[in-house]
Amino acid sequence: MKIWHPYTQEATEPPPIPIDQGKGAYLYTRDGRRLIDGISSWWVNLHGHGHPLIAAAIAAQACKLEHVIFAGFTHEAAEELAERLARILPAELDRVFYSDNGSTAVEAALKIAIQYWYNQGQTKKHRIVALEHAYHGDTIGAMSVSADSPFTAAFEVLRLPVFRVRNAAELEELVSKREDEIAAMIVEPLVQGAGGMKMYPASELKRFQQLCAEHSVLLIADEVFTGLGRTGRMFACEHAGITPDLMCISKGLTGGFLPFAVTVCRSEIYSAFHSTDRSRTFFHGHSYSGNPLGCAAANATLKIFETEPVFERITAIERIHEARLADFRQHPTVVDARMLGTISAIELRTGDPGYVSSVRSRLYNFFIEHGVLLRPLGNVVYIVPPYVIRQDDLHYTYEIVGKALDIL
Ligand SMILES: Cc1ncc(COP(=O)(O)O)c(C=O)c1O
Missing domain, CATH: 3.90.1150.10 (Aspartate Aminotransferase, domain 1)
Structure with a gap:
């Protein structure tokens, strides 16, 4: 082979x-x-x-509990990680969903955003707005919200239709006409990495957030690349003083040791899924969701921010x-x-x-x-x-x- x-x-x-x-x-x-x-x-x-601290944390966790199904079960490393994330994220983002990599964190965010409206009977509100030059991953949903590129050319027929805008002025025009169709906007805050390390000002990000809030469009911040200190702040959104509705974090979260990711959201979003009506459940997960080794690596990585x-x-x-x-x-x-x-x-x-x-x-x-x-x-x-x-x-x-x- x-x-x-x-x-x-x-x-x-x-x-x-x-x-x-x-x-x-x-x-x-x-x-x-x-x-x-x-x-x-x-x-x-x-x-x-x-x-050595991350390596040791993974080794210790592996000797204790390497994995357990995360539906119906939980474990200490996952609970500790939720607490650690709460310390570095805005208080409004208080619900965390675990997955395996940047693309799955984005897929989860897109699906949560669309089902959030669906669960409230707003089935028409299912389109996503994304930026020109965006890159959000290689799975079909993440690739759909990524910009057209040599990476996506062969899959045009599979990509979901997305509203594409270049700036806040275009976003304003779009949302003022079609907000009843739009579930969410996804952005890489301030730095569009794979699209060529393109950078835009914090004022533009702030404007995206304002327009989304004014027009009932959820804002997803894809901090897969920019999160955890890359841009000089813990999260790039901090430069603009904004709190998105959902945020995706991966890559550096385990210090580069293990594939792991989180999608965090506001409690109002979670509330739309919390119901005795089982059809409102978020029917989404992965075999390795909440993997204890990934959680242990992430806990050690975040701890190093405090100790070094x-x-x-x-x-x-x-x-x-x-x-x-x-x-x-x-x-x-x-x-x-x-x-x-x-x-x-x-x-x-x-x-x-x-x-x-x-x-x-x-x-x-x-x-x-x-x-x-x-x-x-x-x-x-x-x-x-x-x-x-x-x-x-x-x-x-x-x-x-x-x-x-x-x-x-
Ligand atoms: C902003 C952003 N989102 C999502 C992804 C996808 O992450 P992964 O490669 O872990 O699937 C990347 C990867 O480069 C990224 O830069």
């Missing part, structure tokens, strides 16, 4: 690199090289590879991003250099922009040859390091990016 790797075109890409070990911000290859993980292994790692200077590390990364991006803005091949919190992005001038830009593979291979894992999104080179990255390693990463641009 051969392995089929995700997002990989074997016909043109080099074979996968075997990794034997991860420690801090480093990955160690089987042939003895060390790579700086400049993308937190698909944005999941926060506190460093192989963090995580936000000081985040600030240190922000400062380096700020200082280094200033130089890139002058570079003739750079169209734009932007950042928010620990996320920085350098957009390059190329003849063929977009995800399938030919410049991508050349850059990727160059970075690997120089000991850095960076995976440009087409013509956008971005750096999203684990928070524990050493400052000299982050500077070195920028030096290698600079060299790559010079020889491009």
Whole structure:
């Protein structure tokens, strides 16, 4: 049996690199090289590879209870996680639904939003609004709310119809005419990650929230990428001072150790499902919903925010991003250099922009040859390091990016 790797075109890409070990911000290859993980292994790692506290928490949980069906049963790790989430989320978001990954967290949010209206007899209110350039995952529902892209082209016939808007002005026009059809709007708050690290101001997010509230449209914040400190705040929504109706959190939630996700919502939403009429139940779940190992990893990850200077590390990364991006803005091949919190992005001038830009593979291979894992999104080179990255390693990463641009 051969392995089929995700997002990989074997016909043109080099074979996968075997990794034997991860420690801090480093990955160690089987042939003895060390790579700086400049993308937190698909944005999941926060506190460093192989963090001993998270590893120990998983091991201890595995010896006690590895899994139990989560319908009709509960366990300590899941209850502790609900309490820990309550400490870092707005008080209004007080109901948590567990699942396995970012896409399932989004699927659950979309289904909760649609059934919320259905349970109240509003069956016409089932359409979703999403943003241009959005990415929310690869399952059919999440792919439907994601923007049209080379990822989605083959599945046009399967994608659910979605209202697509570019900004608050377009949203206003839409909701003023069709609010009776719209269940929810889903957004990646402030940073549209896979869409090319596109950033928009907090004032725009605030406006989305106001318009949704005024027009009885639920707002889903997909914080799968932006959550847990990535943007310099615990959640990106905090920059705009808003509380969405539903929020999806995954990726960094287990510190990059295990697939796990949560969808949280307001109690008013949950109330529409709470009934002696069984047909109002949320008939949705996964074999591994509430998996104790995932909960234990998440508890340890959140605990590290309390016991280690995580936000000081985040600030240190922000400062380096700020200082280094200033130089890139002058570079003739750079169209734009932007950042928010620990996320920085350098957009390059190329003849063929977009995800399938030919410049991508050349850059990727160059970075690997120089000991850095960076995976440009087409013509956008971005750096999203684990928070524990050493400052000299982050500077070195920028030096290698600079060299790559010079020889491009
Ligand atoms: C904003 C956002 N939502 C959802 C997802 C999907 O998460 P997963 O890959 O865990 O299914 C991603 C993944 O990159 C993401 O960036």
